Every structure is written in structure tokens, then in C-alpha cells.
Amino acid sequence: MGEFSGKVIRWQKQSGRHGLPWQQTRDPYRRWIAEIMLQQTQVSAAIPYYERFMKRFPSVQSLAAAPEDDVMRLWAGLGYYARARNLIACARLIAARGGEFPKSASELSGLPGIGRSTAAAIAAGCWEEPAAILDGNAKRVFSRFFGVKRGESESAFTKRLWEIAEREKALNSCSVYAQGLMDLGATVCVRSKPRCGECPLSGECKAEASGAPGEYPGKKIRPPKPVRDAAFLILEREGSWWLVKRPGKGIWAGLFCLPSVRGKLSESDAEARFPELRETGAGHPVLFGRMEHEFTHFTLRMTIWKAVAGPGPDQPPGTGKWVPVGDVGEEAVPSPVSRLASLPVPR
Numbered sequence: 292m293g294e295f296s297g298k299v300i301r302w303q304k305q306s307g308r309h310g311l312p313w314q315q316t317r318d319p320y321r322r323w324i325a326e327i328m329l330q331q332t333q334v335s336a337a338i339p340y341y342e343r344f345m346k347r348f349p350s351v352q353s354l355a356a357a358p359e360d361d362v363m364r365l366w367a368g369l370g371y372y373a374r375a376r377n378l379i380a381c382a383r384l385i386a387a388r389g390g391e392f393p394k395s396a397s398e399l400s401g402l403p404g405i406g407r408s409t410a411a412a413i414a415a416g417c418w419e420e421p422a423a424i425l426d427g428n429a430k431r432v433f434s435r436f437f438g439v440k441r442g443e444s445e446s447a448f449t450k451r452l453w454e455i456a457e458r459e460k461a462l463n464s465c466s467v468y469a470q471g472l473m474d475l476g477a478t479v480c481v482r483s484k485p486r487c488g489e490c491p492l493s494g495e496c497k498a499e500a501s502g503a504p505g506e507y508p509g510k511k512i513r514p515p516k517p518v519r520d521a522a523f524l525i526l527e528r529e530g531s532w533w534l535v536k537r538p539g540k541g542i543w544a545g546l547f548c549l550p551s552v553r554g555k556l557s558e559s560d561a562e563a564r565f566p567e568l569r570e571t572g573a574g575h576p577v578l579f580g581r582m583e584h585e586f587t588h589f590t591l592r593m594t595i596w597k598a599v600a601g602p603g604p605d606q607p608p609g610t611g612k613w614v615p616v617g618d619v620g621e622e623a624v625p626s627p628v629s630r631l632a633s634l635p636v637p638r
């Protein structure tokens with residue numbers, strides 16, 4: 292057993308996290324769902340989603356057969372919806388192969404939404420495969436312990452860490468090692484104030500020796516994000532909002548959302564650009580508010596208009612539905628829309 296992996300394994304057995312719902316199984320379906328949820332979400336936030344998901348979709352076949360809207364609805368709130376769309380695509384692929392998951396990290400890697408580290412975590416967790424893990428937590432631990440700081444090139448930094456992850460991988464107790472790396476990064480070697488005094492790697496860690504371990508791995512050099520403007524319309528009728536299904540590609544693909552158009556609108560523009568207003572005999576739209584939403588590659592600056600639809604039976608154009616305001620948060624909607632719906636009345 293390597294010295295580094297041995298220390299991580301011993302620490303995990305004694306002080307790591309035990310009893311997480313997905314640790315109780317070696318079923319690749321369950322491990323896969325957990326790993327995907329954990330990609331951008333903390334353990335405590337992921338647990339209730341995981342449990343609801345397992346109740347509704349207990350097998351890969353049940354997920355493969357589910358309507359997309361049902362999956363998105365259960366995912367709503369976790370964000371990064373591409374993960375949910377990839378889950379469906381991957382489940383359908385696996386179900387078409389008879390429901391058997393590939394049994395190695397190299398075969399898992401490359402399935403929709405499964406990258407190298409996720410594949411390794413599943414393979415280590417289910418089959419004790421010695422595989423290199425490099426999720427965000429492991430990255431931080433490796434960077435600090437081996438003293439590898441970010442430089443100009445993000446890809447050179449990641450490449451160096453992958454080399455370390457490969458070199459240091461455990462050859463036995465692989466699931467404990469993988470869990471240990473993630474636990475250490477999440478609970479001891481945390482982002483801003485690492486608790487070196489509680490760390491099994493203390494005394495040999497380069498970042499600790501530098502006296503400023505929190506400076507590792509260093510900030511990502513990111514070009515400034517572009518800003519995009521879009522106008523959204525809250526169209527209300529008898530306490531319900533009109534939600535439209537977004538196209539299968541682009542932001543919030545497949546989710547239900549307020550009608551929207553690109554750009555900034557004046558009041559008269561808003562009347563002209565939202566056909567929903569004409570079609571439902573709505574009154575003039577009024578400016579309701581502004582909010583910003585961060586995507587990975589841009590900031591969405593949202594202007595929100597509101598109007599009340601006429602009482603008639605006329606429906607707005609497009610694929611959509613009226614949803615009582617109190618139920619909007621239960622639908623597969625983007626988080627800004629559920630935030631808007633949860634604002635105290637008067638809305």
C-alpha cells in the first residue's frame with residue numbers, strides 16, 4: 292500500500308463519512324445516480340434528492356422508461372440540468388443493452404455525463420477497481436499535499452494532478468480510498484480554512500509547510516463573463532402562471548419556464564414582442580423586477596414583466612400550461628422561476 296493512500300484509507304475508516312445512503316450498496320445504478328448528483332452538489336443537499344429519486348426510479352429500466360418531464364421535475368433545484376438530460380440518455384442506452392452496466396472505469400467513461408473521475412468513483416465503489424479519482428475535493432488535497440499550484444494553464448495543472456492521481460491510486464481498499472479522498476477534501480482540507488491539525492497528512496504536506504495552505508490550489512484564471520439580457524413575462528390568470536416548455540437545446544432545455552425573449556425591452560416593446568399578451572386579451576404589462584442568474588459561461592440579466600390575462604378561454608400560443616402559483620416550485624422549472632413564484636404576495 293502506498294504511503295499516501297495508506298494514510299487516507301486509515302483515516303477514512305476511522306474518521307471519514309459512513310452511513311451515506313449510496314454507501315450501503317454496490318449497485319452501479321445507485322452509485323451512478325449518487326456520483327452524478329454529487330458532481331456539483333454537497334452531500335447534505337444531495338441526500339433528499341437521492342432518496343426521492345430512488346423511490347420514484349428504483350432501477351435503470353424505470354428511469355429509462357420515464358417521461359423526461361418526470362425526471363426533470365425530480366431534479367428541479369439541483370441545477371445544472373444537463374446532468375439530468377444525460378442521466379436519461381445514459382439510462383436509455385444501458386436499458387437498451389439489457390440493463391447491464393459496463394463493469395470497468397474505462398467502459399463507463401464516455402457514457403453520457405460520465406467523465407473519467409466519475410467512472411473511476413463508480414468502478415472503485417462497486418468493484419474495488421484501482422482507479423484514479425480527481426473530483427474537486429481530490430484535486431484540492433493533491434494540489435496542497437504535493438504543492439502543485441495553478442499556473443497560467445488550467446490544462447497543464449489538471450494534467451499534472453491526473454499524473455499524481457494515477458501514481459498514488461490505491462491497489463486495494465479502493466472504495467475506501469476513493470471515499471477517503473472525497474471526505475478529506477469535503478470535511479478537513481476544505482476550501483478556505485483547511486484544518487491541518489486534524490489531517491492525517493499533516494507534517495508532510497507542502498501547502499501546510501508553506502504556512503498558507505489556503506492559497507493552494509490558487510484561483511482559476513477566468514476571462515470576464517459576458518452578460519446577456521432577456522425579458523420574461525409573468526402572465527397570470529386566476530392565480531395561475533402560464534409556463535412554456537423550452538426547446539430541447541440551449542439554456543434550461545426541456546424545462547418549463549416563463550415566456551421569454553432576448554434583449555432588453557421597453558414597455559411598448561414588451562407588448563409587441565409577447566404574443567401571449569394579445570392572444571389572451573391581457574392588459575398592459577408592468578415592470579415586475581430584475582434579477583441576475585449565473586451560468587458557467589455567461590450572466591443572464593433578466594427583466595421580468597407581468598400582466599393579467601383576460602378571463603376568456605383563449606390560450607397563449609406554444610406548448611405550455613397554466614400552473615397555480617403555489618405549485619410552480621414543484622414543476623421542472625429553472626431556479627429563478629421558482630424563486631419568483633415563492634415571493635410573498637402581492638407578486
Ligand code: SF4
Pocket residue numbers: 432435436479480481485486487488490491492493494496497498499504
Ligand atoms: S495538511 Fe492541511 S493543507 Fe495539507 S492536506 Fe491536510 S488539511 Fe490539506
